[in-house]
Amino acid sequence: xxxxxxxxxxxxxxxxxxxxxxxxxxxxxxxxxxxxxxxxxxxxxxxxxxxxxxxxxxxxxxxxxxxxxxxxxxxxxxxxxxxxxxxxxxxxxxxxxxxxxxxxxxxxxxxxxxxxxxxxxxxxxxxxxxxxxxxxxxxxxxxxxxxxxxxxxxxxxxxxxxxxxxxxxxxxxxxxxxxxxxxxxxxxxxxxxxxxxxxxxxxxxxxxxxxxxxxxxxxxxxxxxxxxxxxxxx
Amino acid sequence: xxxxxxxxxxxxxxxxxxxxxxxxxxxxxxxxxxxxxxxxxxxxxxxxxxxxxxxxxxxxxxxxxxxxxxxxxxxxxxxxxxxxxxxxxxxxxxxxxxxxxxxxxxx
Numbered sequence: 001x002x003x004x005x006x007x008x009x010x011x012x013x014x015x016x017x018x019x020x021x022x023x024x025x026x027x028x029x030x031x032x033x034x035x036x037x038x039x040x041x042x043x044x045x046x047x048x049x050x051x052x053x054x055x056x057x058x059x060x061x062x063x064x065x066x067x068x069x070x071x072x073x074x075x076x077x078x079x080x081x082x083x084x085x086x087x088x089x090x091x092x093x094x095x096x097x098x099x100x101x102x103x104x105x106x107x108x109x110x111x112x113x114x115x116x117x118x119x120x121x122x123x124x125x126x127x128x129x130x131x132x133x134x135x136x137x138x139x140x141x142x143x144x145x146x147x148x149x150x151x152x153x154x155x156x157x158x159x160x161x162x163x164x165x166x167x168x169x170x171x172x173x174x175x176x177x178x179x180x181x182x183x184x185x186x187x188x189x190x191x192x193x194x195x196x197x198x199x200x201x202x203x204x205x206x207x208x209x210x211x212x213x214x215x216x217x218x219x220x221x222x223x224x225x226x227x228x229x230x231x232x233x234x
Numbered sequence: 235x236x237x238x239x240x241x242x243x244x245x246x247x248x249x250x251x252x253x254x255x256x257x258x259x260x261x262x263x264x265x266x267x268x269x270x271x272x273x274x275x276x277x278x279x280x281x282x283x284x285x286x287x288x289x290x291x292x293x294x295x296x297x298x299x300x301x302x303x304x305x306x307x308x309x310x311x312x313x314x315x316x317x318x319x320x321x322x323x324x325x326x327x328x329x330x331x332x333x334x335x336x337x338x339x340x341x
Contacts, residue, residue, distance in 0.1 A: 048238070093254050172287075174328065179283055180323060
């Protein structure tokens with residue numbers, strides 16, 4: 001398809017991003033709901049739970065941070081976990097960076113804040129398309145802000161629902177169940193299985209350590225195991 | 235550390251990670267070992283939470299045949315493996331736990 005250098009108008013790019021993000025929201029909204037309910041269950045106030053969705057704005061690390069706050073982990077360990085869990089975003093950053101070079105600092109900060117897994121998946125597809133439209137960042141913004149809005153609203157609903165549920169319901173059990181649902185399908189080869197088993201066992205063995213330091217050690221042990229096994233195979 | 239401070243720093247850390255290459259383009263390249271290691275981050279971190287989460291009841295480690303969470307977790311793992319369905323895994327695991335708790339109380 002031949003596209004003129006003028007490219008597609010900003011508004012059209014923006015709404016395309018919004019529309020393409022819509023089906024993904026079906027998968028994201030339930031997690032926002034679960035996060036809201038869980039954060040309340042872990043002892044966070046409604047304000048803190050909602051603020052975490054706005055300030056941290058990163059699904060899996062929010063779950064982990066809420067659980068760690070609830071179990072009295074030290075702030076430093078929580079920060080280290082957030083950092084490790086979100087390290088993959090540096091890869092996304094490297095991959096979108098060449099396409100955003102022409103933008104001002106404001107745009108870069110805004111799109112960086114919105115660079116989640118689900119926004120990245122769509123944005124990079126659009127950015128890599130061969131037409132040289134200079135306004136593809138509007139598509140990125142449309143997809144990202146749609147996801148952001150959904151995440152905030154579903155968190156709010158989760159907070160509300162979580163506060164209504166009886167206190168003796170084993171809601172905390174939803175967290176390991178959610179993680180099981182995410183991990184098991186990802187165990188596609190021996191290296192991944194070994195990483196999971198080692199991390200789980202080290203985590204179990206170090207449960208008694210103060211301030212949840214064991215969690216970080218277990219995660220690192222699992223990552224190293226996976227890397228070692230994968231390296232040996234090649 | 236105050237919970238609000240943790241959240242603020244956690245947010246800054248996350249944005250900094252996401253901005254890293256966008257702001258430092260041409261100055262850095264992603265090393266290969268880093269890329270390989272990242273694949274194992276979610277699996278390792280989540281597993282490190284799952285197993286202690288299943289084995290801990292009321293903040294006490296309980297690895298025994300009497301802990302219903304271990305059975306419910308095992309059922310959830312099977313469901314996740316066969317269906318790859320997040321919602322179904324959570325519902326089955328939760329249902330199994332509630333049922334097992336009822337049975338244990340009844341006996």
